[in-house]
Amino acid sequence: MTDFTRVHQEFAKQGLMRLFNAQLVSVAPGEVVIECPFAEALTQHHGYFHAGVLTTLADNACGFAALTHLPSQQTVLSVEFKINFLRPANVPRLIAVGQVLKAGKTLTVCEGYVYAPERQTLLAKMTATMVGVALA
Amino acid sequence: MTDFTRVHQEFAKQGLMRLFNAQLVSVAPGEVVIECPFAEALTQHHGYFHAGVLTTLADNACGFAALTHLPSQQTVLSVEFKINFLRPANVPRLIAVGQVLKAGKTLTVCEGYVYAPERQTLLAKMTATMVGVALA
Amino acid sequence: MTDFTRVHQEFAKQGLMRLFNAQLVSVAPGEVVIECPFAEALTQHHGYFHAGVLTTLADNACGFAALTHLPSQQTVLSVEFKINFLRPANVPRLIAVGQVLKAGKTLTVCEGYVYAPERQTLLAKMTATMVGVALA
Amino acid sequence: MTDFTRVHQEFAKQGLMRLFNAQLVSVAPGEVVIECPFAEALTQHHGYFHAGVLTTLADNACGFAALTHLPSQQTVLSVEFKINFLRPANVPRLIAVGQVLKAGKTLTVCEGYVYAPERQTLLAKMTATMVGVALA
Numbered sequence: 316m317t318d319f320t321r322v323h324q325e326f327a328k329q330g331l332m333r334l335f336n337a338q339l340v341s342v343a344p345g346e347v348v349i350e351c352p353f354a355e356a357l358t359q360h361h362g363y364f365h366a367g368v369l370t371t372l373a374d375n376a377c378g379f380a381a382l383t384h385l386p387s388q389q390t391v392l393s394v395e396f397k398i399n400f401l402r403p404a405n406v407p408r409l410i411a412v413g414q415v416l417k418a419g420k421t422l423t424v425c426e427g428y429v430y431a432p433e434r435q436t437l438l439a440k441m442t443a444t445m446v447g448v449a450l451a
Numbered sequence: 452m453t454d455f456t457r458v459h460q461e462f463a464k465q466g467l468m469r470l471f472n473a474q475l476v477s478v479a480p481g482e483v484v485i486e487c488p489f490a491e492a493l494t495q496h497h498g499y500f501h502a503g504v505l506t507t508l509a510d511n512a513c514g515f516a517a518l519t520h521l522p523s524q525q526t527v528l529s530v531e532f533k534i535n536f537l538r539p540a541n542v543p544r545l546i547a548v549g550q551v552l553k554a555g556k557t558l559t560v561c562e563g564y565v566y567a568p569e570r571q572t573l574l575a576k577m578t579a580t581m582v583g584v585a586l587a
Numbered sequence: 588m589t590d591f592t593r594v595h596q597e598f599a600k601q602g603l604m605r606l607f608n609a610q611l612v613s614v615a616p617g618e619v620v621i622e623c624p625f626a627e628a629l630t631q632h633h634g635y636f637h638a639g640v641l642t643t644l645a646d647n648a649c650g651f652a653a654l655t656h657l658p659s660q661q662t663v664l665s666v667e668f669k670i671n672f673l674r675p676a677n678v679p680r681l682i683a684v685g686q687v688l689k690a691g692k693t694l695t696v697c698e699g700y701v702y703a704p705e706r707q708t709l710l711a712k713m714t715a716t717m718v719g720v721a722l723a
Numbered sequence: 724m725t726d727f728t729r730v731h732q733e734f735a736k737q738g739l740m741r742l743f744n745a746q747l748v749s750v751a752p753g754e755v756v757i758e759c760p761f762a763e764a765l766t767q768h769h770g771y772f773h774a775g776v777l778t779t780l781a782d783n784a785c786g787f788a789a790l791t792h793l794p795s796q797q798t799v800l801s802v803e804f805k806i807n808f809l810r811p812a813n814v815p816r817l818i819a820v821g822q823v824l825k826a827g828k829t830l831t832v833c834e835g836y837v838y839a840p841e842r843q844t845l846l847a848k849m850t851a852t853m854v855g856v857a858l859a
Binding site: 535538555560562576 | 845
């Protein structure tokens with residue numbers, strides 16, 4: 316099982332998370348939470364959070380949730396995901412939660428949720444397939 | 452049918468496209484192309500383009516391709532999409548192509564492709580469902 | 588809100604449910620359960636339930652769950668869905684549960700689950716987008 | 724590379740294909756075509772082909788297309804797929820085409836198309852992820 320330190324290290328390597336000013340909020344076995352405050356730089360054409368931002372956060376939450384189940388000599392890559400956008404994301408902050416649904420030998424299937432603050436409103440729902448690959 | 456000027460206007464409103472330094476390369480009826488050069492700020496944990504960047508570009512290419520088929524008093528929102536990542540995106544530039552597969556009364560289904568430069572290598576493949584909504 | 592009688596009527600009209608010998612087990616607001624016993628006629632090349640059977644049951648459970656939220660003069664059609672297969676379906680019976688995640692004005696997003704008997708094992712997970720259309 | 728005979732053998736093992744009266748029309752490297760005539764037993768609640776039938780045929784066409792790229796000691800399983808339904812399937816026959824988009828070491832990504840007769844009308848579009856597994 317992966318040391319949670321590795322999740323923090325891998326998160327810190329991602330230029331895109333710094334660009335988004337996103338934070339890794341919590342790491343538990345099979346569950347990772349990421350937050351991201353609103354900024355003009357993260358908007359689509361109506362001034363709300365861009366669907367691509369919600370997707371990126373959910374993808375990362377799912378990927379790092381999968382990583383908590385992988386052996387320490389493996390890293391994680393996204394095979395594919397599907398996401399439904401349920402409500403407009405005109406909110407001051409996004410909370411993305413990734414949870415492992417099924418950890419297999421090769422593939423890990425995860426559920427991703429993107430919430431408005433306080434997790435009272437679900438903005439988007441992802442299902443993602445992740446794969447563990449040997450570290451170079 | 453939407454004036455292509457509107458696609459350029461909507462693209463220009465997106466803070467995220469400026470943050471990514473992405474350019475709208477071409478707009479034709481039912482097809483939009485977007486490019487984005489590599490930057491450290493757009494990376495995942497291996498130093499490649501983040502899956503979220505590929506996804507955002509494909510989502511936009513699909514959404515704006517759908518917009519070319521919408522009446523001028525409507526704008527476009529992403530209902531959902533699914534994307535498969537086919538090869539690692541360690542390339543100097545991404546080219547995202549969105550194409551309308553089926554334009555219906557309410558929903559528009561699009562295919563999105565993310566290529567390495569010269570379009571010789573397909574890095575990711577998206578299918579997206581878009582909806583036209585009345586402008587506020 | 589749709590009378591639950593309509594769900595039973597629509598289910599009864601489906602030739603495919605009779606062919607599968609599937610039963611509508613329960614209908615509640617936003618949740619429908621369908622069961623289907625194993626038969627040689629429902630198998631793939633390893634002799635297990637075919638992925639298409641799991642998918643059909645989940646699609647129907649989701650569609651009829653959506654129908655419980657639609658006005659009585661509308662019927663339901665599948666826009667699209669995505670399904671992950673988590674475990675081999677070598678089981679004596681399938682239980683498909685469809686639940687409404689978000690009921691909008693035009694589109695209803697549902698979660699579908701396919702279980703082995705007693706719902707102790709999740710075999711497949713679907714997310715589906717359904718649309719209400721006026722009855723002819 | 725798999726002998727095409729194996730595709731015919733695996734297809735013939737599927738009870739569900741006999742139940743549907745579906746035929747394996749052609750097998751080529753990375754492309755498989757399956758047809759299925761209309762029957763009352765294959766309908767949804769409007770009397771058209773059920774979405775589950777289109778999906779099953781597309782899943783099989785994709786899976787067997789993937790099988791043509793797998794080593795002879797492996798068989799194929801569906802990891803996941805997503806399908807969009809583009810037009811109502813009130814047609815006398817379905818033609819499902821599966822094509823390999825990317826054959827990797829572990830996973831094969833395929834595109835599936837379901838057409839009305841003569842392939843003049845696209846009814847549904849699938850993207851599927853397939854996995855090769857060692858024969859028992």
